[in-house]
Amino acid sequence: MAPVYSLSLLLGLAGRALAECSRATLQDIAATYVKAQTAGRPELLSLASNASYAENDVSMDIKKGVLSQALPVDNTRSLLDPVECATFTEITSATAKHPYVIHTRMLVTDSKISAIESVVTDDGDWVFNATGHLYWSKRETWDPIPEARRDTRAVIKAAGDAYLNQWAESTLSVPLGTPCARLEGGMYTGERQPTANTCRMPAFPQPLKAGNRRYTIDEELGAMDIFNGFPWLEKTKPDASMPCSNLFRVESGKIRYIHEQTVCATPHCGR
Ligand SMILES: *[C@@H]1O[C@H](CO)[C@@H](O)[C@H](O)[C@H]1NC(C)=O
Numbered sequence: 001m002a003p004v005y006s007l008s009l010l011l012g013l014a015g016r017a018l019a020e021c022s023r024a025t026l027q028d029i030a031a032t033y034v035k036a037q038t039a040g041r042p043e044l045l046s047l048a049s050n051a052s053y054a055e056n057d058v059s060m061d062i063k064k065g066v067l068s069q070a071l072p073v074d075n076t077r078s079l080l081d082p083v084e085c086a087t088f089t090e091i092t093s094a095t096a097k098h099p100y101v102i103h104t105r106m107l108v109t110d111s112k113i114s115a116i117e118s119v120v121t122d123d124g125d126w127v128f129n130a131t132g133h134l135y136w137s138k139r140e141t142w143d144p145i146p147e148a149r150r151d152t153r154a155v156i157k158a159a160g161d162a163y164l165n166q167w168a169e170s171t172l173s174v175p176l177g178t179p180c181a182r183l184e185g186g187m188y189t190g191e192r193q194p195t196a197n198t199c200r201m202p203a204f205p206q207p208l209k210a211g212n213r214r215y216t217i218d219e220e221l222g223a224m225d226i227f228n229g230f231p232w233l234e235k236t237k238p239d240a241s242m243p244c245s246n247l248f249r250v251e252s253g254k255i256r257y258i259h260e261q262t263v264c265a266t267p268h269c270g271r
């Protein structure tokens with residue numbers, strides 16, 4: 001029989017975790033991350049002593065990573081997830097000498113960053129175009145959702161999962177809104193039909209199972225990011241899963257925007 005005190009103990013621990021993972025704390029950490037990238041100074045971050053750092057699924061020394069390179073941040077948005085104690089940040093650096101679009105997920109423990117992982121895309125990655133990314137991203141509205149109209153975590157998660165699951169099962173229904181637009185690298189499906197649902201994916205030549213999903217969910221923004229592994233796309237490595245990030249905005253249960261950044265091993269994934 002479970003000890004009677006276990007529930008209150010659990011609640012106590014949960015309460016403590018929530019206090020440490022307030023939106024204010026996470027907001028602070030995300031803002032500092034953007035400052036660190038702008039300055040190319042990872043030492044601005046409050047890292048746990050054993051914090052991990054990885055780019056495109058490869059662990060590396062933070063001092064040798066893109067975060068140690070000063071980059072103009074032309075546009076950015078962050079998701080705060082007090083339940084997972086995680087942040088997600090998208091950075092568009094289009095005016096840099098070497099343009100990038102970077103998606104970064106950070107895990108926080110005891111108010112310190114315990115893990116940083118980024119999907120770092122640049123020229124030659126899947127339909128990469130930072131100028132296009134900046135242009136379209138800035139025209140989108142990702143304001144906080146009024147409290148009465150907010151979706152639950154479960155609804156937001158189900159919408160994004162359905163979108164990824166549909167790559168493996170093309171007949172699966174996905175709650176896409178009208179309008180819905182996808183920014184894929186620098187390509188925008190909503191360019192010609194801004195009021196239509198242009199997010200539907202045609203069936204792939206074979207079912208694709210996007211695995212290794214890592215979530216960041218922000219109910220206030222109605223937003224979620226899923227880091228995942230995108231199989232098949234890289235022609236020279238058909239059995240490999242490429243580092244991929246799908247960022248979603250969900251409004252009233254339906255997907256409004258999708259940003260997808262996918263890394264290629266060879267220019268344009270050999271296609
Ligand atoms: C990092 O250190 C913390 C606290 O000392 C510990 O709880 C955690 O398991 C460590 N994480 C890793 C990945 O070693």
Ligand SMILES: *[C@@H]1O[C@H](CO)[C@@H](O)[C@H](O)[C@H]1NC(C)=O
Pocket residue numbers: 129131132133135186
């Ligand atoms: C990148 O996007 C911009 C803005 O949409 C466009 O003007 C430009 O032609 C694109 N570049 C390439 C190489 O597709």
